[in-house]
Amino acid sequence: MKTVGTFAEVRELAVGSVGLVPTMGFLHEGHLSLIEAAREESDSVVVSLFVNPLQFHEEADLAAYPRNIDRDTALAQAAGADVLFSPDTSFMYPTEPRTIIEVRAVSDAMEGAHRPGHFEGIATVVAKLFAGIQPDTAYFGRKDAQQLALVRTMAAELSFPVAVRGLPIVRELDGLALSSRNTLLNNHDRSVALGLSSSLFAACAAFEAGERSTSVLCGIVLDHLGADAAADVEYVSVARASDAQLVDDVDVISFLALAARIGDVRLIDNVFLDPNTESADRGVRLTKPTILYGDD
Numbered sequence: 290m291k292t293v294g295t296f297a298e299v300r301e302l303a304v305g306s307v308g309l310v311p312t313m314g315f316l317h318e319g320h321l322s323l324i325e326a327a328r329e330e331s332d333s334v335v336v337s338l339f340v341n342p343l344q345f346h347e348e349a350d351l352a353a354y355p356r357n358i359d360r361d362t363a364l365a366q367a368a369g370a371d372v373l374f375s376p377d378t379s380f381m382y383p384t385e386p387r388t389i390i391e392v393r394a395v396s397d398a399m400e401g402a403h404r405p406g407h408f409e410g411i412a413t414v415v416a417k418l419f420a421g422i423q424p425d426t427a428y429f430g431r432k433d434a435q436q437l438a439l440v441r442t443m444a445a446e447l448s449f450p451v452a453v454r455g456l457p458i459v460r461e462l463d464g465l466a467l468s469s470r471n472t473l474l475n476n477h478d479r480s481v482a483l484g485l486s487s488s489l490f491a492a493c494a495a496f497e498a499g500e501r502s503t504s505v506l507c508g509i510v511l512d513h514l515g516a517d518a519a520a521d522v523e524y525v526s527v528a529r530a531s532d533a534q535l536v537d538d539v540d541v542i543s544f545l546a547l548a549a550r551i552g553d554v555r556l557i558d559n560v561f562l563d564p565n566t567e568s569a570d571r572g573v574r575l576t577k578p579t580i581l582y583g584d585d
């Protein structure tokens with residue numbers, strides 16, 4: 290695996306069909322599942338590692354975001370990456386960007402409502418990655434379900450010839466969705482964080498028993514979370530998977546998503562609800578505790 294910092298170098302190294310896995314680094318098994326899928330389906334696998342300042346609206350959040358390039362390099366290589374694209378901010382944004390991509394409607398609710406500018410930052414950086422790297426396929430996690438809808442919409446409407454794949458959420462043994470931010474949780478906060486996934490799973494069970502009303506499903510999540518006042522819930526919503534529009538009833542494939550602050554750490558999680566199969570997709574669980582977090 291080679292580590293490079295410019296698009297020209299990536300294009301020179303990435304031959305044949307190219308799979309791109311965009312990340313902000315501090316890799317865990319969720320990221321690795323995307324890299325492994327890319328490895329199976331592409332001749333060349335490019336992993337990008339860039340903590341994109343444009344998608345953070347809180348300075349403190351950007352400053353606190355965990356970083357460990359040495360560990361990421363070893364993990365990306367072991368998972369099968371050929372090229373690690375790790376640009377400087379000055380390469381990605383040589384000037385204050387004047388071209389900002391806004392994906393209307395898809396960005397309005399949930400994360401877009403609570404993180405001003407977040408999705409413009411993501412759409413802009415992903416468009417730059419698509420234009421600069423020219424991948425055939427790009428791999429994203431359903432962990433960021435609204436982001437996935439946004440990237441798909443952006444790629445289709447700007448005619449990027451890139452297939453966008455969405456892969457299941459990877460969870461810890463106990464259900465906590467893997468996130469680079471989990472490393473910022475202390476033991477007590479981690480046990481509070483477990484309430485996020487377990488509340489979503491309670492709603493999954495109701496969905497699979499026939500419940501289709503958004504307000505009832507969100508109520509189940511809130512009741513469950515209410516037992517633990519330590520989680521400061523920002524939203525609990527159900528949205529159509531294709532375009533992140535909020536729905537009153539789950540009659541198309543949708544996701545039930547939430548965001549909550551636990552201490553200083555903001556976490557998101559979701560489950561996909563499919564009325565056609567009458568089943569909920571809770572993601573996949575690791576079979577042993579993760580060993581990929583934290584400092585060496």
Ligand code: AMP
Nearest residue numbers: 312313314319429430432433458459467
């Ligand atoms: P990030 O580094 O947080 O920007 O995430 C990079 C990619 O990994 C995004 O497409 C995320 O949706 C995906 N991802 C993050 N956490 C998980 C997870 N637990 N399971 C699956 N994919 C994930």
